[in-house]
Amino acid sequence: MALKITRSAVTLFAMLATAFLLMGCGAAPATGWASARVVDQIVYVASPTGRMMALNAADGSVKWQFPTDKSLGSLYSTPAVVEGVVYVGSFDQISHQHRLYAIDATNGTKKWEFEPGGPIISSPAVGNGLVYFGSNNKKIYALDAATGAKKWEFETQAEVWADPTVVGDTLYAPSLDHKLYVFDAITGAKKWSFDASGIIVTKPAVVDHRVYIAGLAKLYALDTQGNKQWEFQASNWIWSSPAVANNVVYFGALDGTVYAVDTQTGKLKWDQPFKAGDAVRSPIVIENNTLYFGSDDTHIYAVDAATGQKKWARSTSSRVLAAPTLANGIIYVPAHDHILYALDASNGQGKWAMDTSSGKPVTPVPGVVK
Amino acid sequence: MLDFLAPVWNTFIFNPMVNVLMWIYTILNQFAIPGAFGIAIILFTILVRIITLPFYAQSQNAMKKQQALMKSKEWLEIQKKYAKDREKLAQEQMKMYQAAGVNPLGGCLPALIPWPIMIGLYQSITQAMGAQPEQLMELAKHLYAFLPQLAAAVPVNSSFLGLNLAGTPDGWGYIIPALVLATTWIQQKMMTVPQADPQAAQMNQSMQLMMPLFIGYISLSFPIGLSLYWIVFNVIGIIQQYLNSGWGTLLDGTPFAPAKATAGKGKK
Numbered sequence: 001m002a003l004k005i006t007r008s009a010v011t012l013f014a015m016l017a018t019a020f021l022l023m024g025c026g027a028a029p030a031t032g033w034a035s036a037r038v039v040d041q042i043v044y045v046a047s048p049t050g051r052m053m054a055l056n057a058a059d060g061s062v063k064w065q066f067p068t069d070k071s072l073g074s075l076y077s078t079p080a081v082v083e084g085v086v087y088v089g090s091f092d093q094i095s096h097q098h099r100l101y102a103i104d105a106t107n108g109t110k111k112w113e114f115e116p117g118g119p120i121i122s123s124p125a126v127g128n129g130l131v132y133f134g135s136n137n138k139k140i141y142a143l144d145a146a147t148g149a150k151k152w153e154f155e156t157q158a159e160v161w162a163d164p165t166v167v168g169d170t171l172y173a174p175s176l177d178h179k180l181y182v183f184d185a186i187t188g189a190k191k192w193s194f195d196a197s198g199i200i201v202t203k204p205a206v207v208d209h210r211v212y213i214a215g216l217a218k219l220y221a222l223d224t225q226g227n228k229q230w231e232f233q234a235s236n237w238i239w240s241s242p243a244v245a246n247n248v249v250y251f252g253a254l255d256g257t258v259y260a261v262d263t264q265t266g267k268l269k270w271d272q273p274f275k276a277g278d279a280v281r282s283p284i285v286i287e288n289n290t291l292y293f294g295s296d297d298t299h300i301y302a303v304d305a306a307t308g309q310k311k312w313a314r315s316t317s318s319r320v321l322a323a324p325t326l327a328n329g330i331i332y333v334p335a336h337d338h339i340l341y342a343l344d345a346s347n348g349q350g351k352w353a354m355d356t357s358s359g360k361p362v363t364p365v366p367g368v369v370k
Numbered sequence: 371m372l373d374f375l376a377p378v379w380n381t382f383i384f385n386p387m388v389n390v391l392m393w394i395y396t397i398l399n400q401f402a403i404p405g406a407f408g409i410a411i412i413l414f415t416i417l418v419r420i421i422t423l424p425f426y427a428q429s430q431n432a433m434k435k436q437q438a439l440m441k442s443k444e445w446l447e448i449q450k451k452y453a454k455d456r457e458k459l460a461q462e463q464m465k466m467y468q469a470a471g472v473n474p475l476g477g478c479l480p481a482l483i484p485w486p487i488m489i490g491l492y493q494s495i496t497q498a499m500g501a502q503p504e505q506l507m508e509l510a511k512h513l514y515a516f517l518p519q520l521a522a523a524v525p526v527n528s529s530f531l532g533l534n535l536a537g538t539p540d541g542w543g544y545i546i547p548a549l550v551l552a553t554t555w556i557q558q559k560m561m562t563v564p565q566a567d568p569q570a571a572q573m574n575q576s577m578q579l580m581m582p583l584f585i586g587y588i589s590l591s592f593p594i595g596l597s598l599y600w601i602v603f604n605v606i607g608i609i610q611q612y613l614n615s616g617w618g619t620l621l622d623g624t625p626f627a628p629a630k631a632t633a634g635k636g637k638k
Contacts, residue, residue, distance in 0.1 A: 031504065076503055093502075121503055158525055161503060176525045199506075199524050216521055237510040237521070254510045281507060 031336055032074035032091070038327035039081045046075035047356035048338040052088055054108060057327065060342065060354035060361055064108030078123040081105055085145070087131050089120025100124065100133060102148060112148035116141055127166035128185050132173065134160025140173045140181065142188060152188030156181065163203035172211060174200035180213050182226065192226040203241040203283070205249065210263060212249050214238035219251060221266060230266030234259060240293065241283040245305065250291055252280025258293070260308060270308035276301060283323035292331055292345065294320025300333055300341070302348060314348040315367035316341060339366065383486060385512050388494040390414060392513065392520040399523055408530025411595055415602040418487055430614045435472045488600070495595040498526050499536035535595035546597045551586030553604035558582060560611045560618040
């Protein structure tokens with residue numbers, strides 16, 4: 001029998017084993033990390049089945065889904081909800097039909113769609129009657145919010161993943177080409193750019209005539225003309241968009257460190273940075289002197305903004321890459337397995353949870369508060 | 371269940387591979403060489419081949435010994451003598467292997483070595499390319515902190531000879547899976563050890579068909595960068611095999627030869 005175990009048989013075994021391994025390692029479908037939005041007691045959230053859902057904020061019951069007959073693919077783009085319209089971009093690995101959709105917020109019907117020719121990861125920003133977003137085709141777009149007609153576009157040197165920020169008539173739009181581009185938001189004329197010496201995947205924060213932007217592991221403070229005021233070196237890449245409150249800028253790094261940096265000096269505010277168990281990609285939300293964010297360590301945290309001390313941490317069913325959204329004392333945050341949590345912001349206790357793939361409630365709410 | 375394997379895999383296979391690949395890319399990119407990531411994959415594959423050369427030499431020597439034994443008069447005689455008693459035939463063959471100092475599985479190593487390397491390179495390419503955002507995010511955990519220039523080179527430029535190495539084949543890019551299939555078949559055919567046993571010969575024949583088709587098929591759905599690695603790996607293997615054993619059964623005139631052993635054929 002031994003002689004029949006030939007080289008061919010061993011190769012066949014290796015081939016099959018490899019097939020299984022390759023299917024399982026690194027080839028997982030894109031999952032999406034869109035955060036939820038809450039407007040007028042309605043939660044707008046992406047489902048892993050590639051649909052936008054509108055849920056009643058009180059109990060998570062489904063109001064509508066878009067579309068009903070097909071999938072949009074993966075949704076990394078957090079919806080913008082403005083004047084009764086939901087704007088969201090798609091990343092469809094199967095059909096390769098990546099589009100920005102405008103959906104009626106009241107009933108989930110499509111108003112218009114725009115196909116940029118590349119996946120959309122960045123979340124749209126709305127202002128001046130225009131919708132701004134970036135695409136993997138390296139372009140930044142401005143569309144008419146009412147019709148979807150293209151007003152202007154700008155081509156960068158790499159994919160555009162970060163969410164743009166619009167302040168008045170100025171648009172701040174970073175690219176993976178290491179640059180922050182600043183435009184006249186109406187005409188698309190470039191005002192200036194800043195080279196961050198590394199990929200920019202975070203949404204720029206523009207507060208009190210300062211622009212805060214992260215390039216790789218550095219946080220930069222710029223004036224509104226693009227002149228660097230200071231820079232802060234973090235311990236790992238920064239994928240958590242900076243948030244500013246009370247002259248302090250907060251952000252997380254992919255090694256789990258959360259920093260509080262003085263906006264004037266660029267120096268650390270806390271005695272020790274807060275340390276989560278794994279990467280903090282989730283943008284930080286600040287309310288009532290408390291930071292709320294999720295981590296790859298499958299927890300949602302509430303941290304005292306003044307001291308950096310943990311107020312509470314709630315375990316969840318999966319890693320948390322999306323930003324928490326707060327409304328009426330409730331935190332709404334989808335975990336990476338797309339269970340949407342509604343938690344009491346004061347203590348982390350579960351109000352309700354919903355599996356957005358099935359549209360059914362999850363009881364009891366998974367996880368415990370520590 | 372196998373979570374404990376991940377740190378071992380990352381420390382000894384994946385992390386070194388992705389850092390070496392990115393390091394080569396970074397150097398090429400500094401000189402603004404077009405298609406730098408494609409060239410980095412080619413250079414990296416050659417490097418891997420050089421590192422694994424001793425394993426190949428050892429196993430190819432084993433294969434040569436095995437081939438010589440199978441062409442010997444004694445071997446062919448016992449095939450005839452015990453044609454109807456397969457158990458006895460197996461015992462006699464094993465005795466001959468032992469007497470000649472040949473390990474019948476000694477030629478397996480070349481077939482096994484590419485697989486973990488391919489998995490590691492597949493992970494390296496997909497994460498370095500960042501076709502999915504989670505992959506690029508994970509890359510931060512694997513690049514060595516003492517080589518900050520690697521992170522600064524992200525995102526890699528995936529363009530190579532008009533192809534997107536991060537994408538799957540389309541248009542004239544379908545030539546890539548065809549080359550994967552062709553080079554896999556050639557190498558497979560060259561490495562085939564002639565078998566006197568009809569069952570083993572039949573299995574050889576099946577493998578010569580299945581293996582290239584399987585690899586060609588999966589290359590349709592994998593990033594072109596991985597297929598590029600596979601083509602270069604095969605071409606180097608073909609050259610190496612030729613220098614060691616000649617064309618083998620490649621030029622015997624049959625596409626999927628059973629390669630039944632007959633005295634006097636093949637390179638000595």
